[in-house]
Amino acid sequence: MRTSQRGRHAVAAGLAATALLATASCSGADTAATGGAPADAAKLKLTASTPAAKGHQDKANWLLEDEPDSLDLDTQGSSAGRVVLTNVCERLYQLQPDNTVKPFLAEKAHAPDDRTLVLTVRDGVTFHDGSKLTADDVLWSLKRHADPDMEQADEFGNVRSMKKSGAREITIRFKAPDALFTKALAGDAGIVWNEKQVTAAGKDFGTPGQGDACSGPYTLGSWKSGDSLTIEAYDKYWGAKPLTDRVTFRWASDSALVNALKTGAADGAYAESPNTASALRGTKGIDQYYGPSTASLVLIPTARGGLKDPQIRRALSLAIDRTGIARSGYGGLVQPWATPVGSGAWGYEKQRFAAAQDELDDVAPASPTADDLAEAKRLVKSAGAPADPVVIGTDSSQGRTVVANAARAALQRIGLKGQIKTVPTAQFEEFYSDPGARADIDVLVGDWYISKADPMGFYDNGLSDSSNNWVGFKDKTYDKLVHRALGTLDDKRRASLALDVQRRFSDAAVWIPLAQVPSALVIDDRMTGPPASQSYLYYPWAARLGLKKG
Amino acid sequence: MTSLVSRVSRRLLGLLATLFAASFVIFAAVYAAPGDPAVFLAGGRDKLTPERLATVRAQYHLDEPLVVQYGRWLWDCVHFDLGRSFKYSDQVSDLVAARFPTTLQLVAYATVLFVVLGVGAGILAAVKRSTWVDSLVVGGTTLAASVPSFVAAIALVSLFGVQLGWFPVTGSGEGVTGTLRHLTLPALSLALGALAIISRVTRQAMADAAASDHVEVARASGVPERDIIRRHVLRNALGPIVTMCGLVMAGMLAGTVVVETAFGISGIGSLLVGAINTHDFPVAQAVLLLMVTGYIVVTTLVDVVHPLLDPRVKEATS
Numbered sequence: 014m015r016t017s018q019r020g021r022h023a024v025a026a027g028l029a030a031t032a033l034l035a036t037a038s039c040s041g042a043d044t045a046a047t048g049g050a051p052a053d054a055a056k057l058k059l060t061a062s063t064p065a066a067k068g069h070q071d072k073a074n075w076l077l078e079d080e081p082d083s084l085d086l087d088t089q090g091s092s093a094g095r096v097v098l099t100n101v102c103e104r105l106y107q108l109q110p111d112n113t114v115k116p117f118l119a120e121k122a123h124a125p126d127d128r129t130l131v132l133t134v135r136d137g138v139t140f141h142d143g144s145k146l147t148a149d150d151v152l153w154s155l156k157r158h159a160d161p162d163m164e165q166a167d168e169f170g171n172v173r174s175m176k177k178s179g180a181r182e183i184t185i186r187f188k189a190p191d192a193l194f195t196k197a198l199a200g201d202a203g204i205v206w207n208e209k210q211v212t213a214a215g216k217d218f219g220t221p222g223q224g225d226a227c228s229g230p231y232t233l234g235s236w237k238s239g240d241s242l243t244i245e246a247y248d249k250y251w252g253a254k255p256l257t258d259r260v261t262f263r264w265a266s267d268s269a270l271v272n273a274l275k276t277g278a279a280d281g282a283y284a285e286s287p288n289t290a291s292a293l294r295g296t297k298g299i300d301q302y303y304g305p306s307t308a309s310l311v312l313i314p315t316a317r318g319g320l321k322d323p324q325i326r327r328a329l330s331l332a333i334d335r336t337g338i339a340r341s342g343y344g345g346l347v348q349p350w351a352t353p354v355g356s357g358a359w360g361y362e363k364q365r366f367a368a369a370q371d372e373l374d375d376v377a378p379a380s381p382t383a384d385d386l387a388e389a390k391r392l393v394k395s396a397g398a399p400a401d402p403v404v405i406g407t408d409s410s411q412g413r414t415v416v417a418n419a420a421r422a423a424l425q426r427i428g429l430k431g432q433i434k435t436v437p438t439a440q441f442e443e444f445y446s447d448p449g450a451r452a453d454i455d456v457l458v459g460d461w462y463i464s465k466a467d468p469m470g471f472y473d474n475g476l477s478d479s480s481n482n483w484v485g486f487k488d489k490t491y492d493k494l495v496h497r498a499l500g501t502l503d504d505k506r507r508a509s510l511a512l513d514v515q516r517r518f519s520d521a522a523v524w525i526p527l528a529q530v531p532s533a534l535v536i537d538d539r540m541t542g543p544p545a546s547q548s549y550l551y552y553p554w555a556a557r558l559g560l561k562k563g
Numbered sequence: 564m565t566s567l568v569s570r571v572s573r574r575l576l577g578l579l580a581t582l583f584a585a586s587f588v589i590f591a592a593v594y595a596a597p598g599d600p601a602v603f604l605a606g607g608r609d610k611l612t613p614e615r616l617a618t619v620r621a622q623y624h625l626d627e628p629l630v631v632q633y634g635r636w637l638w639d640c641v642h643f644d645l646g647r648s649f650k651y652s653d654q655v656s657d658l659v660a661a662r663f664p665t666t667l668q669l670v671a672y673a674t675v676l677f678v679v680l681g682v683g684a685g686i687l688a689a690v691k692r693s694t695w696v697d698s699l700v701v702g703g704t705t706l707a708a709s710v711p712s713f714v715a716a717i718a719l720v721s722l723f724g725v726q727l728g729w730f731p732v733t734g735s736g737e738g739v740t741g742t743l744r745h746l747t748l749p750a751l752s753l754a755l756g757a758l759a760i761i762s763r764v765t766r767q768a769m770a771d772a773a774a775s776d777h778v779e780v781a782r783a784s785g786v787p788e789r790d791i792i793r794r795h796v797l798r799n800a801l802g803p804i805v806t807m808c809g810l811v812m813a814g815m816l817a818g819t820v821v822v823e824t825a826f827g828i829s830g831i832g833s834l835l836v837g838a839i840n841t842h843d844f845p846v847a848q849a850v851l852l853l854m855v856t857g858y859i860v861v862t863t864l865v866d867v868v869h870p871l872l873d874p875r876v877k878e879a880t881s
Binding site: 079080082083085088089216217219220221237238239240241263264265266267268269270272273275276278279438439442443446447 | 599602603605647650651652653654657658661662665717720721724725728731732733734735824825826827829830834837839840841842
């Protein structure tokens with residue numbers, strides 16, 4: 014219940030974007046290029062960061078896929094808003110390009126016991142209106158985030174109390190140990206607002222024409238609704254000065270976005286759709302970087318029809334051609350994957366998670382072998398083939414259509430019938446949330462990402478009482494392990510528990526993972542510096558953007 | 564003069580009645596569209612418990628009967644309060660006000676283009692009737708009209724924007740020259756479809772006017788051909804031409820969606836598409852109403868102006 018969040022809409026829209034096929038060949042810094050089109054999904058190289066910039070520049074033009082809804086992430090958190098605001102607002106913890114977190118506006122954090130967290134508020138930080146950042150602002154902000162009407166309220170489910178315990182000290186007490194809480198403080202739940210400014214703006218806070226109420230390296234310059242948004246380097250910033258003085262954001266989707274980058278009207282963008290990056294591959298003057306993200310493509314089965322049986326679900330997972338999907342649906346820019354979260358979720362114990370992911374190949378192979386198919390058929394035989402065709406729910410976007418067809422082909426291969434049901438994108442989104450809307454489908458061609466770099470941020474979706482556990486998977490040991498892991502503060506021990514949980518989730522095929530979707534940075538080849546990983550949503554990436562040459 | 568006043572006031576009353584009817588139809592249509600705004604309003608996929616959805620519905624009055632919601636909306640509307648956007652927390656009026664000028668500029672530019680080029684081509688075809696020039700105009704404009712605006716947009720962008728780099732490919736630009744440069748390609752793709760209609764109407768209206776008796780008389784009495792075309796033919800043909808120009812322009816106010824999307828212009832059209840996709844009721848309703856209002860106002864204006872241009876219509880109606 015606590016981790017994936019409303020940025021989903023943006024990813025869904027991105028993946029649904031009008032498809033543009035990869036036609037280009039290799040180019041300079043394109044780390045994924047292998048000389049031909051499409052990219053080879055298996056060799057896609059993911060880097061957390063781009064090479065550091067050396068040169069200062071006055072301005073940069075950046076593209077978003079949509080205009081931000083609002084710059085108050087408590088009331089309306091969308092990806093577009095985050096990409097901008099992460100340069101303007103700072104959080105108590107900070108997500109690093111390599112997806113680890115460290116204390117930030119909380120200069121120090123200290124846990125006297127596993128149910129208490131004491132944060133020391135950083136000294137010498139000023140808000141953009143010049144006023145000093147105080148512990149009172151921190152406490153007020155935390156309470157605002159925790160308000161049940163706000164986006165981040167569910168992050169505070171374990172919190173018993175939050176109090177100011179010293180001039181620069183906040184003490185948070187928990188009902189139960191909460192391993193994800195500090196990670197949430199690196200996300201939107203950790204933003205520190207200037208109480209005075211937010212209160213003064215009232216209902217209009219976050220809309221065009223209002224101040225930003227933050228302390229980051231950039232300050233909100235102007236937001237001309239429907240036209241552009243500009244951020245400017247903040248002169249009195251407490252940390253290192255940004256390399257780029259001013260960043261102007263504009264927004265465009267699909268081909269307009271691709272054209273703007275192609276013609277140099279924009280200097281860069283984080284492409285939410287792999288197809289956008291794909292359309293720009295090999296374009297002269299543009300570098301591309303791919304980084305780890307938590308996003309994935311998945312099949313989400315429902316309790317209706319044949320897929321209710323775990324054996325049939327496992328059989329489908331064994332028979333589906335993940336490599337084919339990556340190649341023909343996404344120009345090779347997604348990677349066949351055996352877990353429902355991308356590698357950006359590995360914020361700790363990376364090697365162990367990577368090794369475990371490789372081992373899961375036995376339940377979710379990249380391309381099914383003869384043995385896999387034989388095993389799948391055996392499973393179907395043992396379960397008894399369902400009489401009705403399996404209804405696959407999708408929208409008409411290129412990627413999803415390819416996935417739906419691949420699922421149907423896989424079903425056919427193991428002697429089952431598949432039937433594709435296509436609905437408009439707006440209606441498609443409701444499949445995720447409304448059991449009534451998905452009453453007619455057996456499996457959804459879905460995508461998902463989580464906001465925290467911790468696989469445990471995902472696996473609570475398999476809990477017996479989770480609203481995202483559509484197949485009615487019930488396993489007491491699983492539930493117990495998930496709760497224990499969520500309450501285990503030690504990374505090493507939590508990783509062990511997470512791996513156990515992950516194996517159980519995979520064996521039961523609660524969801525069927527297909528591919529991980531890396532984040533993609535497309536950028537003018539004179540520039541470099543920002544991270545390529547999904548951290549761009551929570552890390553002040555613009556401050557590191559600059560020229561390659563000094 | 565009094566007849567004009569009473570006619571205009573009659574028109575105004577009719578305009579209000581039409582608006583009222585249209586507003587209800589729009590409200591009901593947006594309401595009936597598939598999809599639940601509460602799902603969007605409630606936030607992420609994993610927060611959507613039935614209780615949370617119910618709270619959101621109550622908070623935004625979505626659980627009330629349609630007529631009550633309409634009444635509430637209409638009441639606010641006549642008090643100049645269009646509400647707050649579900650998607651953007653901003654006031655709907657601010658959102659619309661920020662985007663409307665762009666769409667208006669785009670339509671105005673396109674109108675200038677299709678009026679000048681379309682009427683020009685029509686006059687040319689009428690004057691050079693049954694020559695190769697005539698055939699060329701008719702053929703050319705028919706070809707232009709058969710290209711859908713989104714195809715024209717893509718073709719224009721890739722040729723003049725991406726390949727040749729003469730025009731910018733996104734945004735609406737700043738200042739007079741910037742705006743002109745940014746809006747040339749979008750306006751051109753909008754105007755292309757209208758060219759054929761306008762040139763054809765102009766050509767036909769002029770042919771009809773040229774065939775009338777007084778033109779024959781004027782010609783017989785030795786008035787120079789130039790003057791005949793200008794004073795007698797064109798003047799008499801102006802009624803249908805202006806009417807058609809007005810109608811086409813009014814239609815454009817509601818039809819910029821495709822072109823705005825192709826060129827990455829944040830106008831009323833793209834605002835509407837976004838609002839519909841996210842079930843942003845207040846915005847969708849306001850934009851649709853604005854489009855309908857624009858259409859009604861322009862067509863009413865044309866109706867009012869028409870008799871002033873053509874005394875015969877005035878006699879017939881009074």
